[in-house]
Amino acid sequence: MDSASPELSQLVPRELLSELLAIARSGGASFADAYAEHAIVTGASLDEGRLKTASYSVLLGVGVRAIRGEQTGYAYADGFAPEAMREAARVASRIARESPSAATGRDGTPIAFRVADAPAPFELRDPATLALDEEAKVALLRRADETARAHDPRVREVSASFGTSARAFLVANTDGVWAEDRTHLSRLVVSALALEGDERQESFATAGGCVEASYYTSERTPESVALEAAAGAVLLLAAREPEAGSYPVVVCNGWGGVMVHECFGHSMEGDTIRKRTSIRATQQGQQVAAHGVTIVDSGLVPWSRGSFRVDDEGTAAQRTVLVQDGVLVGYLWDRLNGMLTGNAPTGNGRRTSYRDYPLCRMTNTWIEPGPHSSKALITDVKRGLYCKRLGGGSVNPADGNFSFQVTEGWMIEDGKLTYPVRNATLTGNGNDAMLRIDGVASDLAIDGTTGSCGKDGQWKPVGVGQPTVRFSGITVGGTAL
Amino acid sequence: MSGRHAAPEELRSLCEQAVERARAHGAAEADACSEGSRAFTVRVHGGQVDTLKQSGLRGLGVRAMVSGAVGFASGTDLSPQGVDDLARRAVALARFATPDVANGVPTPAETGNLFDAPLDLFDPAALELEPEHKIDMALELERIARGADPRVTRTDGASVSSAGGAFAMANSQGVARAWEGTSVSAWVVALADDRDGRQQSAGEGMSVRHLADLAPLEQMARQAAARAVRRVGARSVPSARVPVVMHPDIAGAWLSEMIEAWSGEALLKQSSWLTGRLGESIASPLVTVVDDATMPRRLGSSPYDGEGYVARRNVLVEQGRLAMFLYDHYHARRVNGASTGNGLRGWSHTPGIGTHNLYLEAGRETPEAILAKVDRGFYYDDQGSFGFNPVTGDYSFQAQGYWIEHGELAHPVDGVTVAGNSLDMLMGIAAVGNDLVFKSSVAAPTLLISEMTVSGS
Numbered sequence: 001m002d003s004a005s006p007e008l009s010q011l012v013p014r015e016l017l018s019e020l021l022a023i024a025r026s027g028g029a030s031f032a033d034a035y036a037e038h039a040i041v042t043g044a045s046l047d048e049g050r051l052k053t054a055s056y057s058v059l060l061g062v063g064v065r066a067i068r069g070e071q072t073g074y075a076y077a078d079g080f081a082p083e084a085m086r087e088a089a090r091v092a093s094r095i096a097r098e099s100p101s102a103a104t105g106r107d108g109t110p111i112a113f114r115v116a117d118a119p120a121p122f123e124l125r126d127p128a129t130l131a132l133d134e135e136a137k138v139a140l141l142r143r144a145d146e147t148a149r150a151h152d153p154r155v156r157e158v159s160a161s162f163g164t165s166a167r168a169f170l171v172a173n174t175d176g177v178w179a180e181d182r183t184h185l186s187r188l189v190v191s192a193l194a195l196e197g198d199e200r201q202e203s204f205a206t207a208g209g210c211v212e213a214s215y216y217t218s219e220r221t222p223e224s225v226a227l228e229a230a231a232g233a234v235l236l237l238a239a240r241e242p243e244a245g246s247y248p249v250v251v252c253n254g255w256g257g258v259m260v261h262e263c264f265g266h267s268m269e270g271d272t273i274r275k276r277t278s279i280r281a282t283q284q285g286q287q288v289a290a291h292g293v294t295i296v297d298s299g300l301v302p303w304s305r306g307s308f309r310v311d312d313e314g315t316a317a318q319r320t321v322l323v324q325d326g327v328l329v330g331y332l333w334d335r336l337n338g339m340l341t342g343n344a345p346t347g348n349g350r351r352t353s354y355r356d357y358p359l360c361r362m363t364n365t366w367i368e369p370g371p372h373s374s375k376a377l378i379t380d381v382k383r384g385l386y387c388k389r390l391g392g393g394s395v396n397p398a399d400g401n402f403s404f405q406v407t408e409g410w411m412i413e414d415g416k417l418t419y420p421v422r423n424a425t426l427t428g429n430g431n432d433a434m435l436r437i438d439g440v441a442s443d444l445a446i447d448g449t450t451g452s453c454g455k456d457g458q459w460k461p462v463g464v465g466q467p468t469v470r471f472s473g474i475t476v477g478g479t480a481l
Numbered sequence: 482m483s484g485r486h487a488a489p490e491e492l493r494s495l496c497e498q499a500v501e502r503a504r505a506h507g508a509a510e511a512d513a514c515s516e517g518s519r520a521f522t523v524r525v526h527g528g529q530v531d532t533l534k535q536s537g538l539r540g541l542g543v544r545a546m547v548s549g550a551v552g553f554a555s556g557t558d559l560s561p562q563g564v565d566d567l568a569r570r571a572v573a574l575a576r577f578a579t580p581d582v583a584n585g586v587p588t589p590a591e592t593g594n595l596f597d598a599p600l601d602l603f604d605p606a607a608l609e610l611e612p613e614h615k616i617d618m619a620l621e622l623e624r625i626a627r628g629a630d631p632r633v634t635r636t637d638g639a640s641v642s643s644a645g646g647a648f649a650m651a652n653s654q655g656v657a658r659a660w661e662g663t664s665v666s667a668w669v670v671a672l673a674d675d676r677d678g679r680q681q682s683a684g685e686g687m688s689v690r691h692l693a694d695l696a697p698l699e700q701m702a703r704q705a706a707a708r709a710v711r712r713v714g715a716r717s718v719p720s721a722r723v724p725v726v727m728h729p730d731i732a733g734a735w736l737s738e739m740i741e742a743w744s745g746e747a748l749l750k751q752s753s754w755l756t757g758r759l760g761e762s763i764a765s766p767l768v769t770v771v772d773d774a775t776m777p778r779r780l781g782s783s784p785y786d787g788e789g790y791v792a793r794r795n796v797l798v799e800q801g802r803l804a805m806f807l808y809d810h811y812h813a814r815r816v817n818g819a820s821t822g823n824g825l826r827g828w829s830h831t832p833g834i835g836t837h838n839l840y841l842e843a844g845r846e847t848p849e850a851i852l853a854k855v856d857r858g859f860y861y862d863d864q865g866s867f868g869f870n871p872v873t874g875d876y877s878f879q880a881q882g883y884w885i886e887h888g889e890l891a892h893p894v895d896g897v898t899v900a901g902n903s904l905d906m907l908m909g910i911a912a913v914g915n916d917l918v919f920k921s922s923v924a925a926p927t928l929l930i931s932e933m934t935v936s937g938s
Binding site for chain 1 (some may be wrong): 526527529530531532533534535536537538539540544550551552553554555556557558570571574575576577578579581612635637670672678679680681682712717720721722749750751752754756829831865866867868870872873875877878879880881895896897898899900901902934935936937938
């Protein structure tokens, strides 16, 4: 089944885009952009040993944004019918008319577009999204299913799914920016349910990213993903409830970086800085993390879901240092919030689809490696929790309260991992969490396989990372006292 | 707002056309689902408009069954060629799926006849609400919140949106349905200054079908401001096992988390913590849980489910006894049973088991009377997003609220988690409030749970 997107510049020619931008600005807007997208999403899921459904979805359309001062008007049209696009541009232009004392619009002089010439952060020769046909996907799923079931008789049920998203987009704005990019994401998810007596536990594992087809045969095979899920579920059968209280917590490398994403990254996004709803707005140059902690956001990480050549506003992906040795040195900016505060955009203007206006979002966010070995961080702990696998996390950026689900934890006693722990929830306040780091290991890993970040109802793929990191004290929720 | 959402009849004939195309391409059975909606959303911040957004969606999904195997395709190109393309792709994809005798679409005899009670889901006033009016409403929400207390100097914004939408489905057995509805939402988040540059936040809002059912803006804004201010000075407490009073928002969120356990699919896979409990007592006798698609004017109501089954009221827990599980057409056939009318779907997905208006029935006691029963405990009124294990029912959330001393709120609390197992929690419900309010399609009143673990300093 064909799964490549067409050339958007042929479906939405320059003259038409130029016209849409002129209409969008006609009500007095100072800036406008138009975003055309064609996305193909496929899915196959093997559940209870049956391939229940194979699915295909195609989304295409154009979104038009008009900005006047701090105000945004947005509308979109499904499909590429010129009249529907013009209508969307007219609706977006109303932001100026709806607002008091609109300035007069500019004339309709055609825009001289300059094509963004950002280099690709990595080369994708044979993306899994295009190379793997339905038959190949089903074969991957069958291998995963068989491996998970064969791992242990206690594995009762297995569910494996393979999803792809091949997305082409084009963005043009009244500053003359013209940029096109394509992203190719794929993901294999395996979950296993283990039963023993009255105990029932589930665990899952994932693989994927912006990867080549060969990734699933060489780097991360369906067998390895299935084994991780099955072993995880079986292990949890024997796990204990965590002890409630506040104590040292060591968080694994890779996906453990979801903590820096939630606890710190969100409060560095330009919208919350401009509106001063983030505590970080006034902390430039101040100590916001422990000495030795350096935090980076970069859209350039090879093979990650959070990477791209240009963001959804046409700005080239870049590396931005947020914290250098504990000191806040930079924020993340999209075009709107950068413009309003006199900052250059940092390649963090992202949107879920043409149906959404861009928001300031993270890309791949991580803590840089430190001097310690991961073992040493555990050996020093008399009593604490090692978080080997984390699930989801969330933060309220306004008050800083965060929480994380620890799907597989290990109790640390006298420097040794003694028994597995389930259903632990970590909580605290993001305002001081990074200051509580008291050890950073050298084993940096960036997980770009599975993360999706939600903000204002928009979901966007991201990468997170860190080396093994220790926090001096975090509140661990549990039922044991 | 320019333009109106698609007419239900138009979407229904689109579905019929898609089913016909799927049959022509070789499907033995097929169904299609289409949605068309138009929404206009206003967000304000700092006394001025932040964003205006118009959404206008139309989409179609086609499910084709070939030799008992299912293929599915969805898209937004609704031209005759686009519809034919989706039907062709759905049929082609079925070739890769596993044949299953339980696959199929319901007959008119199975789905029931027309639903003819008035549901009153459509409010012309909601549709006619002008953008200017929505801007004024959002600005007013923000202004009242900021004026409510000197410590509320900022908000995290206010928003008002209205939408109209139509839904249609058709299948190859001749079931064809269509209906339409409206919605109006309002939301505001108040921020209160706290010590050391910190701030506290609290949001208040609701979604309803009729403009007239929206709570007064003043009430929502004042509630948000009051909750934010009450949180100033929040601190952790030592870990303890204590009685917990759940605010209706928290009780409703717990109910939403638990619903997967009532799914017939989870039961089949033994992944529900209610497996093997049908007919048994799983909750305190004070607890009755209902899912009802037939409530007039409610957000989760609809005359039919996504597979065309006539709307009904299902009692999931009756005075503490587990009365039933929920099924869509496929999973009902797997157990030789009948669908409970819980096959929910959007245009871009195949049907799955879901709920309509899910609620825990109101009790007799006022929230104040419930609080007064607690000598020492935790009043729980805000939480983080992750902390529920759908397989075990284990519950462990980041929590905010107030410490209770002698039946009164003593001081605000944050930096804690609240944990327990849902079965223990359900059995431990010692009081049910009379304050059931629908702010969305899931609702619960204030609950007193006799014991949970609060983890803190």
